[in-house]
Amino acid sequence: MVSKYELANDLLLPVIRFEVANLLRETYKLKEKEIASRLNITQAAVSKYINGKSGNIAQKIDRIKKQLEANRQMFAKYAENLAANKIKNERQMCELCQKIGGFTCGVYAQKFLTNDK
Numbered sequence: 001m002v003s004k005y006e007l008a009n010d011l012l013l014p015v016i017r018f019e020v021a022n023l024l025r026e027t028y029k030l031k032e033k034e035i036a037s038r039l040n041i042t043q044a045a046v047s048k049y050i051n052g053k054s055g056n057i058a059q060k061i062d063r064i065k066k067q068l069e070a071n072r073q074m075f076a077k078y079a080e081n082l083a084a085n086k087i088k089n090e091r092q093m094c095e096l097c098q099k100i101g102g103f104t105c106g107v108y109a110q111k112f113l114t115n116d117k
Contacts, residue, residue, distance in 0.1 A: 012097045014049075015060050016075070017041065019068065021049040023079035030083060038082040040090070067100040074099060 017039055024030045024038065032050065036043040048054040061068065068075075078092045 008097050011060050012101050014054055016096050018049045018057050019075050020079050021046050024083055025050055028083035064100060071099050
C-alpha cells in the first residue's frame, strides 16, 4: 500500500510543480533560476518541468486530469502569489495537494497547524 506521503511526493507534487513552473514561465516571464527559488527546488528540476522531461509527467497528469482541470484557478492564484513573492511557506502547496488529492500528507500539515497563523 502506498502512503499518503509517497502519493504526494511521487504524483501530486511533481504535477503541481510542473503546472506552476510553466505558469510562472509563460504568464510571468520568470527565468528558471527565479522559478527554482520560489518553488524551493533546483534550477535543473525547473528545466525538466518546463521541458516536459520530468519522469513520466504526462502519465502523472493523465491520472489526475479531472482534478487538475477543476482546480485550474488555484494553480493560477498560487503562481500569481509566487511571482509576487507573497508566499512565505508552502501552505498553498498543501492546499493544492488537499484539493487535488483529497488529503494532506502530513509533511507540512503539523507545522501549519501548530506554528503558522
